[in-house]
Amino acid sequence: MSGQGCDPAWLARLPGLVAELEPYREMLLANVVMVGEIPAPTFGEEQRIDFVKQRFIECGLQSSSSDEVGNGLGIIPGSRGQQTLLLSAHADIPFAAGENHTFSVEPAAIRGPGVADNSLGVAALITLPTILERLGIRLESNLLLMASTRSLEKGNQQGIRFFLENTTLPITTAIALEGTPLGRLHYRSLASLGGIISCHVDRKLSDQSAIEVLNRLISRLGEIPLSRETNTACVLGSISGGATYKLPARTAQLAFQVRSDTDESVAEVNRLIHGIIDELSSGKSVSVQLEVIARTRAGGLPSTHPLVEASRKIMGVIGIQPRHGSYSSTISPYVEQGIPALCLGLSQGENVNYLDEYVEIEPLLSGMAQLIGLLVLLDGGRDE
Amino acid sequence: MNNSTIWLESNTFHHSQFWDLLRLIKRKEQLGLTISLCIPTLNEEKTIGKEVVLFKSELQDRYPLLDEIAVIDSGSTDDTVEVAAAFGAEVYASADILPEQGFKRGKGENLWKAIYQLKGDIIVYVDADISNIHPRFVYGLVAPLLYRQEVQYVKSFYDRPLALSKEIRPSGGGRVTEILVRPLFSLFFPDLTAIIQPLSGEYAVRRQILEKIPFPVGYGVETAHLIDVYSQYGLEAFAQTDLDRRVHRHQRVMDLGKMSFGILQTVIRRLQAKGMTTDMSSLSSCLRQFQVRENHYEQIIHEIVEEERPPMLQLESYRRKFGRG
Structure with a gap:
């Protein structure tokens, strides 16, 4: 310059x-x-x-x-x-x-x-x-x-x-x-990763609500250790799901962002989120998927x-x-x-x-x- | 082809034909004409700021098409006058113009007094209640006057369909136009039915026409203009421009009834003057409408007298100001 x-x-x-x-x-x-x-x-x-x-x-x-x-x-x-x-x-x-x-x-x-x-x-x-x-x-x-x-x-x-x-x-x-x-x-x-996690319940196999699955997921996200030193945070931005009050929800979504001072901290949280997703979608009736929509370095x-x-x-x-x-x-x-x-x-x-x-x-x-x-x-x- | 069909082909424009504002400005300079914009107002504080900002910036600062932007107010009780002035419009109280002529409340009064107050060879009138205001509302109307010497009076119409599924679709004006004005024109002035929206509030007119026609002070002003200009100069004096969509307040049916009543008086007065119909003085000046109050029907009577202002040229003070013999 x-x-x-x-x-x-x-x-x-x-x-x-x-x-x-x-x-x-x-x-x-x-x-x-x-x-x-x-x-x-x-x-x-x-x-x-x-x-x-x-x-x-x-x-x-x-x-x-x-x-x-x-x-x-x-x-x-x-x-x-x-x-x-x-x-x-x-x-x-x-x-x-x-x-x-x-x-x-x-x-x-x-x-x-x-x-x-x-x-x-x-x-x-x-x-x-x-x-x-x-x-x-x-x-x-x-x-x-x-x-x-x-x-x-x-x-x-x-x-x-x-x-x-x-x-x-x-x-x-x-x-x-x-x-x-x-x-x-x-x-x-900041380092960040923005994503949408979608939960889907196969109605033929289960009458569980996708919102319950999402609820478990959110509880687990709250247990992820976040480094204070690197100002790492996980923001739960918005949720949506279900069609009516009368029936268990087939789908539910969470939009979230992980942000931190370092790329490494974001990568580590991302790895832990993937682990939780794999656990929650282990049964045949429930699938949980993560779509990454935005990343910054x-x-x-x-x-x-x-x-x-x-x-x-x-x-x-x-x-x-x-x-x-x-x-x-x-x-x-x-x-x-x-x-x-x-x-x-x-x-x-x-x-x-x-x-x-x-x-x-x-x-x-x-x-x-x-x-x-x-x-x-x-x-x-x-x-x- | 009859007269109105030929006219419809040759004198109907779309604003996009006049997108080249540099060319339009050059044409204006060649002709040595001045153009004034008149915005008549009564309690329009919500929309007037945007109109003034857009026209001043786009059609004075960027492209100098307008020599004057004037708001003529009929006594707003909100902040219309302050807002318009804050954004750089010249603001006049209708009552202060030609005070010896007195003050009558109505849009037509403001339009009439604008002829005296404003300097332009062409005056463009644009209503103040348009929420999707855009420079096309002015240049789309002025351009036919600059490019076509024989055109004296340019009306706006709004015809952008939101979805088009068939090749043929109905087109036209609002409720009052289709229920009252076009049937009346069809009966008495068939040529004028070619004007797609005879009641639209946006038009550009040469001064030498405006000064020669009378102005109803109320609802009848647009209809009167069409009949009077047509009677003196023929359909060829008109053009019309499609300005796409106009977003404005929706009017209640009761208000449309009042408007229709004023328009009817204006039309009948002209029919009478031309020997085409009955004696006006024998007709009532009261409009009767109905409303329900606690399960009882009651009549509301509106006294609506469509007063008219004379052609400006008949005023000695005007002839003196503009040197008209």
């Missing part, structure tokens, strides 16, 4: 950057609405990506295109172009296409399913080229903008993983955008890394209080490829992943200012 020396002129401009962004607030809000009202369930992001590409073309970006897994890409060429900064935001949201995607704009908030996670992130991505151009900010580095697909749940970040595994561009640093919360500064990834940057320190500095100058916690699964694909990466939030919000999800309008420009501030700083502080 070059250019992390803090350019005094740029740092001096930063406190006033929020005010400079004021004329672009409506443009950002309009993009939030236009992005957010296009349904984009994981594996069904095509229409939303088409809109992103249309915006990239309107802004005159180079190589506006999709790749094999549907990621939407565009490049703002740098004046020197020796390095490439990657700015990404996942385009998928955890809502089915048939849900009502209507957004509302209130004086203090913008409301709609997926607005925080992550329509705002995508909107920031497609508004940024116009803002940079109108503020006269031209980077030396190429800036690669990417709305990534297949990130959530069973998508397991396939979009970003595919791109990082296959790109030939020399990506030096990556920033991932999430709608909320402002002050998020994630630069490490442990790693990332130390808190003293120049990229992390630069981000804290920018946040401080703009008046953003960094939040506790440095871990996000978003960082894992970058860890796997050895690319230094950060995940930033753009505003405050609530009810994330519920239909009444919203983000606050007022902090938005601070969120954008931190992003622009960091990009320029990473680039070396060039300003026309």
